[in-house]
Amino acid sequence: MKLTTKGRYAVTAMLDLALHTGGEPVSLAEISERQDISLSYLEQLFSKLRRAGLVVSMRGPGGGYQLSGDPAKIAIADIIAAVDESVDATRCGGLADCQGNKRCLTHDLWSDLSNQIRVFLSEITLADMTSRIEVKETAQRQKQKIEFLSSLSH
Secondary structure (H helix, E strand, C coil), X not given: CCCCHHHHXXXXXXXXXXXXXXXXXXXXXXXXXXXXXXXXXXXXHHHHHHHCCCEXXXXXXXXXXXXXXXXXXXXXXXXXXXXXXCCCCCCCCCCCCCECCECCCCHHHHHHHHHHHHHHHHCCEHHHHHCCHHHHHHHHHHHHHHHHHHHHCC
């Protein structure tokens, strides 16, 4: 079972957005700089997140993105689903045609694991993540790094 870069980056970017939204939109360039994710990749992800209704975009100077609602109501599973990512531990994509178009011996085991992962990710929200001390410490470290680099260029 593997969560691809698309799912990981979408969750990371949404968590960054949740941490840095102080009533003002957050630009993708800021997220890109803090999280070291390519701006063009973020644009693709946020297009999907916007279509899924998880974020809203603001145009013009000072524009960017904001969460569309309460971070306590945005589950990590929703973010992963919005970018067309699937959490599936089966070899067959859940089709039960794992071995010569028939169910393999361990199909149900991997299918059950996939369901457990989905349940786990459905029970964790952006608010849960932003309240974690480790997440706050990492966000603070990233902010200090950006401020330091910015001071060097002025």
